[in-house]
Amino acid sequence: MFKRSLSLVAGLALCASAVTSFAADVLRVSAIPDEAPTELLRKFKPLGAYLEQQTGMKVEFVPVADYPAVVEALATDRLDMAWLGGFTFVQVNQKTGNAIPLVQREQDAQFTSKFITSDPNVKSLADLKGKSFAFGSISSTSGSLMPRYFMLQDNIKPETYFSRVAYSGAHDATAAWVQAGKVDAGVLNASVWQKLVDSGKVDTNKVKVFATTPTYFDYNWTVRGTLDPALAEKLKQAFLALDPAKPEDKAILDLQAASRFIATKPENYKGIEDAARAADLLK
CATH class of the missing domain: 3.40.190.10 (Periplasmic binding protein-like II)
Known part of the structure; x- marks a missing residue:
């Protein structure tokens, strides 16, 4: 029952976001549901407030029921940005060919x-x-x-x-x-x-x-390829500007389990793509 209710809520959230999909003053953000929904919301709230301050836009967190829902929503422009794992980034990029990974946590280069x-x-x-x-x-x-x-x-x-x-x-x-x-x-x-x-x-x-396991590249914040390049750059710089020496920034970084954010690029996830093909999880 809980799973069905969560799926319904997530579905309604995505439908609602689709209505405002072209509202230029709303940034629709989500994350792969790799933890409980309440934990994802708790972790995102201070970051969302920070991004609102940095961009001047309303930031809306859109919960989803499962990993494929994040991939599909980002690939069809119903989301502007999402916290993805390396594999979900590869899946989005395979669908669109233009997904843009902005930043990753420092440890995501050796996860x-x-x-x-x-x-x-x-x-x-x-x-x-x-x-x-x-x-x-x-x-x-x-x-x-x-x-x-x-x-x-x-x-x-x-x-x-x-x-x-x-x-x-x-x-x-x-x-x-x-x-x-x-x-x-x-x-x-x-x-x-x-x-x-x-x-x-x-x-x-x-x-x-x-x-x-041995190390590999993993998580990143990715934006849809059709997002305004100026906005994408502003978001990237906002993440890179988070300074662990500042208490308010450190609180955000701690919730993201990050020491700091660093720039990333699509090429970093070629190993993930190769692994997915080897495991027959990507055609």
């Missing part, structure tokens, strides 16, 4: 995923053969695509290696599943894992990290 378990006997992926395993969303770069890619490099095909493969839909949900024993192990992005640990939302006496 990792964490493999976790509540089974004390699990020390490596070799110990999980025949056990159950959870990814996040199938469209998640750090919760599905890249961990899968690296497993395939080690000749581990999840669907035949594990007894059951499940998709939790979000990184925090994966951690909750593992802690509750719903699955024997799972994988989530390193940033969310650390946040859950720091906030006490995961019990490290019950759940442990037993492996970490």
Whole structure:
């Protein structure tokens, strides 16, 4: 029931935003739903206020039900900007050919995923053969695509290696599943894992990290290719201007789990595209 209600709310939000899709004074922003909707809104609120101040526009956060909804909305100009994973950026760019990644967090140039378990006997992926395993969303770069890619490099095909493969839909949900024993192990992005640990939302006496992936490029703020170039540049400079030495800016950066934002470019995500093709997730 909750999922159906959330989908309805998200759908209504997107429909409502479509009505004002050409309102020049409204910037419609969204994010891949890799965490709970309430957490996404909490993280975005101060950033939205900052962007309003920097652009002189009203900034509207548009919640969506799932990853494909963000891709479709940005590709069809129903969104102006979105927080994407590397894979969702590749998907948008494949649809449009002109999506523009503006900035990424400094750590997104060397991002990792964490493999976790509540089974004390699990020390490596070799110990999980025949056990159950959870990814996040199938469209998640750090919760599905890249961990899968690296497993395939080690000749581990999840669907035949594990007894059951499940998709939790979000990184925090994966951690909750593992802690509750719903699955024997799972994988989530390193940033969310650390946040859950720091906030006490995961019990490290019950759940442990037993492996970490190699590094890869991941998250970025992307604008639709048809956005006014002057506005795109203004948004980019607003992100780059956030200074951790200023308390008000640091509060925004902390919510984004960022030390600072740096410029990025489409070429950074070629490795993600290659990985998606290798995993048969992109045609």
